[in-house]
Amino acid sequence: MKFKKINHNLAFNIVAAVVLLLIVFGGVLSVIGYFTFTKNLTNQYIKQSYAIADLSSAIVDGDKIDYYLTVGEDDDSYKLTQSRLDVILEKQACTLIYVIKVDTSDYQSFLSIFNSVQEGHGYTRWELGVSKYTTNDDYANIYRRLYAKETEREYIVRNKNLRGKEPHITTLEPIFGSDGEVKAILCVQTPMSELTAGGSRYLRIVVTWIVITLVGISAAYFVFVKNQFVKPLHKVTKEANRFALDKDGSEKIELSNISKINEIAVLAKSITQMEEDINKYIEEVKTITADKNRIAMELNVANVIQSNAVPNTFPAFPDRTDFDIYASMTPAKEVGGDFYNYFMLDDDHLFILIGDVSGKGIGASLFMMVSMILIDDRALLGGTPSEIMSFVNDRICKKNEANLFVTVWAGIVTLSTGEVVACNAGHDDPVLYKKNGEFELIKSKHGIVVGAFEGYKYKDYTFKMDKGDKLFVYTDGIPEATNAYKQMFTIDKMVESLNSHKDENPQGVCEGIIDDVNKFVNGSEQFDDMTMVCFEYDDQQVSNEKELVVKADTSNLDKINNFILNGLDLNPKTEMQITLSVEEIFVNIANYAYGDKGGDVTIKVKNEDNELSISFMDSGTPYNPLDNNEPDITLDAKDRPIGGLGIFLVKKNMDSVEYEYKDNKNILTMTKKLQ
């Protein structure tokens, strides 16, 4: 298994490194030792050899050298000296002792005077007077130096190129005559037998002991490393791995007391501690996540409650044709502090309300619900906006521990006259559009925000709306919408934007503002709740007419069908005929009117004398769908073009279909009598 291999490698690596070190160390020691040993031994031999030479030269009479050469070996003093030399040779275990007289002209030859030879070394005795050649230049140079008295004694160590002979040392000394001149050279050659024997014996002992020590230390070391390092590390690794990969499915490996080495013990302890900590954190995170999920769910519920607390079905008053109203609210977080409301106080009076609680989030949203309901309920009891505001302000101030406040604008519209009575409690000024004119701010004196001062008395102000005029109220989240460059949308831009949509119905105006703000912030995070209400004092006399503006996108098909069929009770077949016709016309516009740019389509629906009339208006490419020739429905399958059936179906299913191009708009109108 993988782990055993690592185990083996780890121990092996650690130990092998040390063993290698020991070998190198041992090797170096041996080599140094060996050379020191041989050097010392050699020096000892040299000394010894010199001593023998000294001894020998003492018994040789230098003055008699030439005499011996003339007289020959029979001379008594010659024989005595020779036998003494033999004794020295034997007792000192030399190989050779000889005295020679060198030819001083070139030192290349010499005459043998005395010669002692040890048996069995392959040397033969030279007789007195025998002439021999100098063996090599080394010797010649030595003879010369000795004769010239440049040196007092010399030696040559021979331990290479022995050719079968054992290593030996030769010492050479001059024999002096009484006149102080060199008469002959004495040479002593002794074997360095201890050198060879001793050398190899030394090596054997050293190497054996090194190996024994090596093996012993290695084994002990191996065991130590294994038990204190490798096994514990292996255990720790295994446990860490187990924990990382499969902690719940396997059993924990115990890591206490696994090593005497501090660092490893600490490591093991840390791993164990970390595991505990991680397990603990996992539990904590689980709890926190569960909480977070729960809170998110609760916020979702709160969001639903809040968005349904304000009126959000449109058209708001489908049966009223004398005005139109649309509103939109987008909280910055799941729940927000803005609100709006509108409802009929009676048949001739519409109450409109918009408010903004300080702050955002849960606290603001609770305050928002309370404020809104208080205002609503009080409004239903009658009175002017200022009376309502004053009452509600007192109620809220009494229970305002959190010291929140809310800005409010409330207005009551008398629908028969267009008169508006309004009260502003610290809120942004509304914007009024006069027909054929422009949107402009209506400024008034602002009362204090609601919830600040108990007992404050608010004041009303009035203005008049004529048919076709529009009123736009909003919260400051709109002018204060911020883009990535920290620039704000501003009131000026908002009014500009309103004016660019001034001809549209309230829904168009609101959606136009939303679009423009979205384009402006371009993806930046929404900082404040954005809320708006747009009210149009309509001049449509015709009953049962309604209008819808949507983007020319096929995803809006259902919305359009719902809008058209809302409130109508039709048999399924008629309903499908209308739906089919609407689909064919709208899909055509969605696919072709605006190309890639996209644009809006206005759908006007009129229901008079039980005849439904539906108009589609777009400002895209001028195109009359009725121009196309009717598809030839008698053609074979393979001859039929794909397309062109849409209009055909519309004509078939509706009573009439008409087209006109007016004011740069394509207008297609179809009618159907309802059963």
Added chain:
Amino acid sequence: MLDIKVENNDGNAVVKLVGRLDTNTSSQLETEMKQLYSSSSITFDLEGLDYVSSSGLRLFLLSKKVVDDTKIINASDYVMSIFEDTGFTTIMDISKNEI
């Protein structure tokens, strides 16, 4: 909403449609049909289909052009009237619900 079930019996495909075949759901069907163009025959079973618009008609025509043996069965009264109005009944085999 459109529910599409395809059964492929050895090259003879049966496509059951339930719901509405309009401009938004027709792309769903078009994707499914792409895989059937190598079939030897395609049968559309419209038993649960309430509604069809020209986007749907286009797909039936396309199917007929690619796989000649295309037929439609179990069309409801309303859907049948659309096929009759547009002359589709003259170019392919369409039958109504057997009541």
